[in-house]
Amino acid sequence: MTEKTMTNNDMFDLSGRVAIVTGGCSGIGTAMAAGLAQYGARVTIAGRTVSKCEEAADELRAGGAEILVVPTDVSQPEEANRMVEQTVERWGRVDILINSAGVSQGVPALEMTVEEWRRVMSIDLDGAFYCCQAAGRVMKEGGRGSIINITSLSGMLGYANQAAYCASKGGLTMLTRALAVEWASYDIRVNAIAPTWFYTPISKNTLDDPTQLAEKLKTIPLGRVGHGDDIAGAAVFLASDASKYVTGHILSVDGGKFGLLGEW
Numbered sequence: 660m661t662e663k664t665m666t667n668n669d670m671f672d673l674s675g676r677v678a679i680v681t682g683g684c685s686g687i688g689t690a691m692a693a694g695l696a697q698y699g700a701r702v703t704i705a706g707r708t709v710s711k712c713e714e715a716a717d718e719l720r721a722g723g724a725e726i727l728v729v730p731t732d733v734s735q736p737e738e739a740n741r742m743v744e745q746t747v748e749r750w751g752r753v754d755i756l757i758n759s760a761g762v763s764q765g766v767p768a769l770e771m772t773v774e775e776w777r778r779v780m781s782i783d784l785d786g787a788f789y790c791c792q793a794a795g796r797v798m799k800e801g802g803r804g805s806i807i808n809i810t811s812l813s814g815m816l817g818y819a820n821q822a823a824y825c826a827s828k829g830g831l832t833m834l835t836r837a838l839a840v841e842w843a844s845y846d847i848r849v850n851a852i853a854p855t856w857f858y859t860p861i862s863k864n865t866l867d868d869p870t871q872l873a874e875k876l877k878t879i880p881l882g883r884v885g886h887g888d889d890i891a892g893a894a895v896f897l898a899s900d901a902s903k904y905v906t907g908h909i910l911s912v913d914g915g916k917f918g919l920l921g922e923w
Contacts, residue, residue: 670901674699677750678898679742681733681790682759684711686859687809687890689719691757694891695898696724700755703746705731733760733786736793743793752801755898756794758787758831759809768822776823783827784834791838791849799845807897808835808851810909812917815853832909839907848906850897855913857885880915 678695682688683704692702696719706712709730716726727749731742746753761783764775787808798804813821814828839849856875858866865871866884893912896902911917
């Protein structure tokens with residue numbers, strides 16, 4: 660007997676599913692949370708700044724989304740566990756986790772302090788692992804799940820003054836692949852998205868500068884930076900049954916940048 664073939668109308672449907680988006684209070688995190696909600700998911704958004712989370716939640720609710728806010732510092736394992744526990748208490752399950760919380764530190768390696776190094780690693784790599792572990796336990800009990808880690812081209816390429824960020828994202832890339840293999844038997848898929856420059860509140864000052872923007876666009880063949888819909892679509896694909904045979908994959912959402920850099 661062959662498995663039922665899904666129609667184009669339902670392969671992206673997330674109705675009845677529950678998602679957690681860390682770093683969901685701003686930027687690409689909010690864009691991905693909105694995308695999941697648009698396709699029917701109920702979404703927990705987690706972040707350290709309560710006011711920003713509530714502001715993002717109000718915006719998403721205005722569009723009809725069901726949103727739970729859980730203030731969370733992902734660098735603390737007990738808070739990652741609490742985030743998942745509160746989501747289960749509210750909605751009874753966790754089907755999707757997006758690890759979007761992250762920081763960078765533009766410091767020359769010879770000048771970087773131990774505290775600066777540890778801050779980046781504790782959020783970008785350790786925090787992602789704590790969230791994967793906490794959500795993975797629930798997903799295992801539920802018999803399925805999709806985890807999407809937001810890594811970076813910096814996890815595959817080296818950049819000056821970004822040693823900690825490159826190391827953390829490189830570690831997250833390999834964590835993604837390791838968990839994909841380890842958790843495949845539980846039907847938990849683990850993938851990652853590696854974006855390039857996106858227009859967000861954090862990048863606004865850089866990208867609003869015509870000179871800096873022109874420099875960034877030299878390495879992006881599509882000739883523009885990313886916007887919310889660009890990454891939301893990728894997240895919905897990896898979260899949904901449209902990608903049910905995809906795991907351990909690093910999806911570059913970069914306008915062709917990674918391919919172009921091979922020519923440099």
